[in-house]
Amino acid sequence: MIKFENVTKVYNKTVRAIDDISFNVKGGEIVGFIGPNGSGKTTTMKLLTGIIKADVGKITVNGFNIRRNPIKAKESIGYIADSPDMFLRLKGIEFLDLIGDIYHVPTEKRRERIEKFASRFDLNDSLSAPIMSYSHGMRQKIMVIAALLHNPPVWILDEPMVGLDPKSAYELKQMMREHANEGNAVFFSTHVLEVAEKLCDRVIIIKKGHLLFDGTLEKLESENKNGSLEEIFLELTEK
């Protein structure tokens, strides 16, 4: 579903944010993207979604090249950005309707999905209020619903758990698992190692734009027999 081949991104001709990275994410997989601050996680997410251009390399989403066929590739993606402070003057329902139109979701399907997701996230009566009046967590929930509204084959989430209460975080993890079980790819970045440990089929660890590890947690533990995931992560990223 996601093919990231020998991608390099250089900012201001000097900072190599991503340096010759390659990885794949298959359908039915949940892949966690882990790395310290400034390691290149958000840059990778932005490259995948077409927000920024790679200097070198090829990115394919659901079989569509993000540069050559951007509209088709973007239609395949559900993306949650690192900040949910978006379109604060719109009402929650207006924002979801806009997303439904842009991603061509039929009206009946749209209504059905909004009702289902809003109920799961306890947003029932808030949808008619402006997003500006929402708490950070509520804004994050609206973004999650928007990213799932068109049932995308590829779900890309940048730090999705930030600001969510325990119940909503649990619901989101369930949704990610359900979405992957339907044959879709889920790729998300996180700082919370426990989430990665419990949820991911595979993890990718990145540091200063370089890929340090790509594999299952079992493989990671067998290669590094020194304690918990947290300890392995610290050892890998602080070398």
Place this chain on the structure above:
Amino acid sequence: MSIYFKLVKALIASVEPTSEEKKYKKIFYRIMGIIAVFGIMLPMAFLVGIIIYVLTTQLLKIGSGQNAAEMFLQIVSVFSFVFGLNVIFNIFYFSGDIENLLPLPLKPYQIIGSKFTAALISESIMEFIIIIAVFAGYIIAAGLPFYTWLIAVFGMITLPILPLSYCAVICMLVMLVTSFIKNKDTVNKITGFLTFIIILGLALIVSRSGGIDTDHLVTALADPNNLLLSILNLIFPHIHFIVNSMISNTAINLLYYIGINALAIAIFMIIAQAIYFDTAAGVSKSLVSKTKSLQKSVSSVKGHNPCVSYLKKEFRILFRTPAYFMNCILINLIWPLFLYLIYVLQGKTNFLDSFIYGIHNGNEENVLIFILGVSAVSVLVTAANSIASSSFTREGNHFAFVKYIPLSYISQINIKALISIIISGTGMIIYVIAASLYLNIGIKLMIFCCIISLISVTFVSYFGIFMDSVNPKLIWDSELNALRGNYNIFFNMATAILLEAITCAGAYLAFKFTDIGSLIIIIILFIFLMMLTAGSYLLCRFKAVSNIDKLSI
């Protein structure tokens, strides 16, 4: 005191583009800066200086040398007050930094003082240039000694203090008396309408005073019973003292001037100390709205074409955001008042009446001037409302949305242009129809003028979007800051005005000094405007799309 200076520095930095943004298009900014300074700012300052010089030379003969400078500076103060009201309101109560400043162990006067100073510096650059031009015209005409230039520089920086102090006090009092209104966006919009009413009121006062007889302007300015001058002297007494301080041999006038400004600052600081915290607390969190059940909300969901939906989103944001509503929408209602003021100010010269009489009688020159006027006003209004030239800037920190949604960049650009064309064009067409009916120019010419207006609006809309795509100002902490200190808006206005001025001047000079008939000139003008529009569209189609694609955020 060091806290105050650090706060001022931080607040000014939040309005100016970041050094990264400046570096990004250094050459572009340099070229645009040269166009703005040499094409608009300096010619305007020079014109003001010349007017004051000529009037002062005449007034000196009848012993009222300072009146022209006084009158002009008072008009500058009126504009400073009218446009400062909305700015001060937003800076004091609706900027994003309030949530960060209120929890700090700062006194109200420290916050307000620094915000006021930052507003004074960042808002008054054009005003500073006009003020120094007025003083220059006056000093040169009156042959005043060198030290008066020092007073002029001091006056340039301090003159807007009094009008902005009025704004500050009014804003705080409005917030105090409207504390029962929970939705502060409503208060913000009410202040916008208040500004509109003040301008309307000023227009009425001027019209009742019978206007200024431009034919006998010198006599009118020398008249001690001039109602307008008397009222303005009462509202802005400091101007009389600073102008007088240049010709008197004592420092008493300058001391009065300093005293008035110090008193104004002291009064608004005392008020700030007493009520600012109470009125500012909770403002940014006070947005409340009625909620509906999930079923009711969901039933309102209806499928639309993506472009229609995107267009609705743009409309909603423009109309619901007070800063955008005030600066992008309401301005379309205000400018006809300025035209009305010009009409009133014609006084007994009746130059507009003779112009109108000429149009009624099919005078070719007057008809051509009317068409050129329609095109020029359309360009000016579209550039001034900045709907197009802030298209990408308004997206701010969610600009990524433009890039990751499956909607082509050119479709989004066309929608953004359409918003500007609809809002600017609708207003223009209404006024063109009203003016055409009043001038009785006939249905064919009226339709032609509407078409010319729409073409001019379309040209500036696409051109504005292109200008914004070069380097959109995406980092801002309040919506007003997206528009304030935004070079793209200013440069777009400067370039569009310059292009339009060349077009209109070319057309008029061709009519005046060649044998080409007015009809041919009008046809050439139409073709030229179409070419400008096509050119600005192509700039967007290729260059703006590429700019957006390349933009790393």
